[in-house]
Amino acid sequence: MMTVNIANKSYYRDGAAAAVIQDLAFEVKTGEFLAIVGPSGAGKSTMLNLIAGVDTKFDGRISHSNSNTGSPKLGIMFQEPRLMPWLTLLENVCLVSDSPNSTLTAVRAEAMLNTVGIAASSAQYPSQLSGGMQRRVALARALMSEPDVLLLDEPLVSLDQPAAMELRQLLLTVWQKHKFTIVYVTHQLEEAITLADRILFLSATPTKIIREECIDLPRPRQLLDVDALRISLCDREGLLSGRLG
Secondary structure, rough: EEEEEEEEEEEEEEEEEEEEEEEEEEEEEOOOEEEEEEEOOOOOHHHHHHHHOOOOOEEEEEEEEEOOOOOOOOEEEEEOOOOOOOHHHHHHHOOOOOOOOOHHHHOOOHHHHOOOHHHHHOOHHHHHOHHHHHHHHHHHHOOOOOOEEEEEEEOOOOOOHHHHHHHHHHHHHHHHHHOOOEEEEEEOHHHHHHOEEEEEOOOOOOEOEEEEEOOOOOOOOHHHHHHOOOOOOHHHHHHOOOOOO
């Protein structure tokens, strides 16, 4: 179980503190697929950076109650693939390892590229791939550490619908096989419903949780089936603009 308690996260602007997140608290069960939805600028990426430990300057605590090692392994996938253009796909995936040049690392990286369906292109460079294929490489890199928790920050943004659909299905397949915990940030409610076990809705800044929905629809789910969630259009508009609560 992961427990997130962010009492306050502020940035200083013009000499004054501006709160981005306040009184944000939730738990994520081990193996759960949690989606977090909120309006643009609500601090979703900031929250993920705090969970990932990239940013430690906040009031609060993030803890993991059932990690065998004390510090769970985290994988993260950003809005952009963030691949090194001068490295091959294989080298990009190896880069996150403690021993990026070892034979064992290369073998594991090949296996991860195979998992995401792109092993045949391992010697190519990022510029030779489409946006969707680059994101497959980014997912393979995030899986290299065999994470206990996978953090995804709008990983399918800007993709066309067919490419996004393929990657959603790929992500679900990998998650259902390995059952790590996923925290998936998106501004698209339909995408969250398609993927998640549970959805948290965030307000505008300073960010807090304004609603929670458990999704009990059977998988696989289609985007056009979202009416089954029983959220009215009015509620949807309010949730995504952060006006509820």
